[in-house]
Amino acid sequence: MHDGANVLRDLFLIFLLARAGGEILVRLKQPAVIGELLVGIAIGPHAFGLVHEGEVLRSIAEVGVVFLLFEVGLENRFSDLRRVGGTASAVALSGVVVPFVFGAGLLLALGHGTNQSVFLGAALVATSVGVTARVFGDLRMLRHQQAQVVLAAAVIDDVLGLLVLAVVTGLAAGGLEAGQFALLLAEAAFFLVFVATVGTRLMRRHGPLLERIRVSDGPFVVGVVVCLGLSALAAQIGLAAIVGAFLAGMVFAETREHYTMEKRIEPVTHFLTPFFFVLTGMAVDPRFFTNPAVVGLGTAVLLVAIVTKVVPCSIAARSLGATRALMVGVGMVPRAEVGIIVASIGLRTGVLGAELYGVVVLMSVLTTLVAPPVLRVLARKAAVPETIRIHETLP
Amino acid sequence: MHDGANVLRDLFLIFLLARAGGEILVRLKQPAVIGELLVGIAIGPHAFGLVHEGEVLRSIAEVGVVFLLFEVGLENRFSDLRRVGGTASAVALSGVVVPFVFGAGLLLALGHGTNQSVFLGAALVATSVGVTARVFGDLRMLRHQQAQVVLAAAVIDDVLGLLVLAVVTGLAAGGLEAGQFALLLAEAAFFLVFVATVGTRLMRRHGPLLERIRVSDGPFVVGVVVCLGLSALAAQIGLAAIVGAFLAGMVFAETREHYTMEKRIEPVTHFLTPFFFVLTGMAVDPRFFTNPAVVGLGTAVLLVAIVTKVVPCSIAARSLGATRALMVGVGMVPRAEVGIIVASIGLRTGVLGAELYGVVVLMSVLTTLVAPPVLRVLARKAAVPETIRIHETLP
Numbered sequence: 151m152h153d154g155a156n157v158l159r160d161l162f163l164i165f166l167l168a169r170a171g172g173e174i175l176v177r178l179k180q181p182a183v184i185g186e187l188l189v190g191i192a193i194g195p196h197a198f199g200l201v202h203e204g205e206v207l208r209s210i211a212e213v214g215v216v217f218l219l220f221e222v223g224l225e226n227r228f229s230d231l232r233r234v235g236g237t238a239s240a241v242a243l244s245g246v247v248v249p250f251v252f253g254a255g256l257l258l259a260l261g262h263g264t265n266q267s268v269f270l271g272a273a274l275v276a277t278s279v280g281v282t283a284r285v286f287g288d289l290r291m292l293r294h295q296q297a298q299v300v301l302a303a304a305v306i307d308d309v310l311g312l313l314v315l316a317v318v319t320g321l322a323a324g325g326l327e328a329g330q331f332a333l334l335l336a337e338a339a340f341f342l343v344f345v346a347t348v349g350t351r352l353m354r355r356h357g358p359l360l361e362r363i364r365v366s367d368g369p370f371v372v373g374v375v376v377c378l379g380l381s382a383l384a385a386q387i388g389l390a391a392i393v394g395a396f397l398a399g400m401v402f403a404e405t406r407e408h409y410t411m412e413k414r415i416e417p418v419t420h421f422l423t424p425f426f427f428v429l430t431g432m433a434v435d436p437r438f439f440t441n442p443a444v445v446g447l448g449t450a451v452l453l454v455a456i457v458t459k460v461v462p463c464s465i466a467a468r469s470l471g472a473t474r475a476l477m478v479g480v481g482m483v484p485r486a487e488v489g490i491i492v493a494s495i496g497l498r499t500g501v502l503g504a505e506l507y508g509v510v511v512l513m514s515v516l517t518t519l520v521a522p523p524v525l526r527v528l529a530r531k532a533a534v535p536e537t538i539r540i541h542e543t544l545p
Numbered sequence: 546m547h548d549g550a551n552v553l554r555d556l557f558l559i560f561l562l563a564r565a566g567g568e569i570l571v572r573l574k575q576p577a578v579i580g581e582l583l584v585g586i587a588i589g590p591h592a593f594g595l596v597h598e599g600e601v602l603r604s605i606a607e608v609g610v611v612f613l614l615f616e617v618g619l620e621n622r623f624s625d626l627r628r629v630g631g632t633a634s635a636v637a638l639s640g641v642v643v644p645f646v647f648g649a650g651l652l653l654a655l656g657h658g659t660n661q662s663v664f665l666g667a668a669l670v671a672t673s674v675g676v677t678a679r680v681f682g683d684l685r686m687l688r689h690q691q692a693q694v695v696l697a698a699a700v701i702d703d704v705l706g707l708l709v710l711a712v713v714t715g716l717a718a719g720g721l722e723a724g725q726f727a728l729l730l731a732e733a734a735f736f737l738v739f740v741a742t743v744g745t746r747l748m749r750r751h752g753p754l755l756e757r758i759r760v761s762d763g764p765f766v767v768g769v770v771v772c773l774g775l776s777a778l779a780a781q782i783g784l785a786a787i788v789g790a791f792l793a794g795m796v797f798a799e800t801r802e803h804y805t806m807e808k809r810i811e812p813v814t815h816f817l818t819p820f821f822f823v824l825t826g827m828a829v830d831p832r833f834f835t836n837p838a839v840v841g842l843g844t845a846v847l848l849v850a851i852v853t854k855v856v857p858c859s860i861a862a863r864s865l866g867a868t869r870a871l872m873v874g875v876g877m878v879p880r881a882e883v884g885i886i887v888a889s890i891g892l893r894t895g896v897l898g899a900e901l902y903g904v905v906v907l908m909s910v911l912t913t914l915v916a917p918p919v920l921r922v923l924a925r926k927a928a929v930p931e932t933i934r935i936h937e938t939l940p
Contacts (some may be wrong), residue, residue: 156606157604157607157608158607158611158776158777158780158786159777159780159781161608161773161777162770162773162774162776162777163769165769165773166770166773166774169766169770205600205601206600206601206604209601209605210604211553212552212553213552213553216553232872263859275570367811367812367815370812370815371564371815374560374816375557375561375564378553378556378557378560378561379557379561381553381557382553382554382556382557385553385554386554391553415814416762416812417762417765417809417810417811417812417813417815418812418813420765421760421769421813428681451751477856512723
């Protein structure tokens with residue numbers, strides 16, 4: 151195993167520094183993922199050059215993001231989609247269409263190619279609801295209307311975002327012809343609908359069989375098999391692997407096994423995902439951010455990313471009253487890992503150059519940093535009576 | 546992520562088939578690991594050629610065996626070593642020295658090189674106690690004297706086996722000079738003693754600090770960091786990486802966290818180790834077993850592997866009475882994954898050729914298959930009164 155010494159050294163360094171970076175950011179009340187990204191930038195080839203990306207690390211990172219999306223899928227149930235109200239659907243839909251149109255439009259107006267433009271649009275689509283949920287949780291507002299609307303909208307938003315991603319990934323591989331576009335859209339929609347209906351029904355009917363498997367840890371094994379299988383299948387037919395992983399997660403979310411499944415998948419995710427975020431950071435060249443042209447573009451994209459979520463989502467939620475509607479809009483702003491995953495696919499497939507990649511990563515980080523303090527201010531302004539009431543009823 | 550499609554496909558295929566093979570073997574009342582090996586032989590380049598070994602799969606397999614040995618280490622406590630009785634120590638010591646001497650002697654007598662001979666000796670040393678423990682468990686004899694002696698002896702046996710492995714790995718890399726030999730032995734012993742004393746003491750005193758880490762899943766993270774760190778360190782100073790992983794496990798076995806740690810590490814091990822055993826099988830060329838010279842050598846090694854454990858260990862345990870002493874001797878026979886891990890290191894470092902590698906893998910599989918039925922017969926013959934009594938007291 152002597153030739154494995156370097157791989158083990160790299161895994162050790164990346165995991166140790168990523169977790170240490172995460173710990174520091176958490177103590178600063180920021181998401182751990184930002185610490186992992188910063189560690190990646192620092193140890194990457196553009197800065198200290200401690201670790202060099204190779205085929206092995208890239209594959210481990212890819213498996214990491216596949217498991218991450220599987221875990222995210224485990225938290226989303228198809229059956230919940232039917233129950234969410236009209237407000238949440240309107241919030242989700244407007245929060246997908248508007249950022250995509252304006253994001254892609256901005257790049258087209260600046261003279262970028264069609265592929266780059268739709269990819270940037272896709273990167274602006276999906277909200278990372280984790281950060282917002284954490285803030286609402288800290289404020290003990292998770293049962294309030296504005297929090298419930300954001301959480302429900304995020305589920306629809308994830309599904310729509312993956313559909314958009316599936317299509318633009320295929321486009322990036324094949325170019326933009328009307329016939330191909332229709333085929334890809336049909337392929338993605340079929341994959342989604344097939345897994346959502348047949349997979350979900352199978353799982354709800356035969357889920358209990360999982361417990362009869364005699365190989366130790368049977369449900370976990372079946373979960374991993376389905377996750378890897380649908381990811382490989384998605385990649386094979388030209389969609390992003392993570393689309394398959396997310397759908398696999400949603401299928402297992404239907405079974406009563408899904409709590410156990412999350413607990414068992416979690417350690418694998420905790421071990422593997424830091425490699426994804428550190429490698430994502432490693433691909434960012436910090437010197438770009440001293441280039442005025444890149445900074446200008448970055449600022450424009452950031453503004454589009456914020457405004458195109460806050461304005462349409464607030465309008466869609468206007469029935470909640472001004473301040474709460476604004477909380478919904480702000481709550482939909484953070485892109486975090488979702489934007490970054492899209493950016494890394496763009497970089498890998500050669501659609502996004504290093505500069506646009508850096509812009510999307512920066513946009514993802516800054517939207518994530520900006521939303522929580524604004525939410526806290528709005529919460530203090532709007533929800534004082536309810537907050538007090540809830541504090542009084544809770545021990 | 547298009548270039549990752551093949552990696553995901555390979556991971557999916559290997560994981561699915563390995564677990565299916567394991568399931569079949571478990572239903573045949575055999576260890577799952579044998580199913581994984583057979584799947585590896587079947588899909589490997591010497592048979593159906595479904596999957597081809599590359600740098601990525603090899604690295605994932607290596608990380609898998611590192612986590613496996615970490616988990617094995619978690620079940621062994623340094624503090625238990627002091628408590629085990631004289632009988633267990635005698636069983637362990639004779640069961641290490643005799644197989645090593647006769648194994649290496651056999652190959653030397655047949656005209657093989659010194660490095661090959663000591664490597665084969667090392668592969669015969671360590672008992673895989675898992676299989677025996679399972680058989681005793683099935684027979685509800687885990688609290689009987691003969692089971693306790695075997696389990697205690699296996700701990701010492703593991704530690705001594707790793708010491709032997711550490712030394713022969715270093716030898717294989719450097720050649721056999723008296724000065725180097727002494728240095729390596731000192732290095733291995735120092736590593737072992739340092740981790741065992743300082744690591745254990747640190748962990749027992751400061752273990753509770755683990756719970757204060759604010760990054761989610763703190764104890765798990767620290768466990769993974771120490772496991773990867775000691776593995777990388779062991780590999781760097783010329784020992785086998787798994788020696789470091791095993792010692793890391795033993796250190797964490799001391800804390801009261803160790804139950805949680807096992808539960809958290811298990812999914813990672815369950816995900817990663819099948820890749821190790823499938824790749825191990827892939828390196829075996831089944832056609833060797835139709836070559837009379839290889840079959841002859843294999844038979845000789847198998848006989849040495851069985852006799853050199855049964856005879857000295859039974860003699861060392863003679864105070865238990867003839868049949869129970871024989872049960873101890875037979876219980877020490879299975880080599881399973883431990884022999885296979887040593888063989889794969891031998892193949893990787895170029896010490897063992899493809900034929901000797903196949904011989905060691907076959908020896909590991911056959912010793913594992915042979916022991917359980919013999920143990921069951923001996924149990925029926927010797928322990929009838931106790932078995933009945935235990936069956937009666939249990940519901």
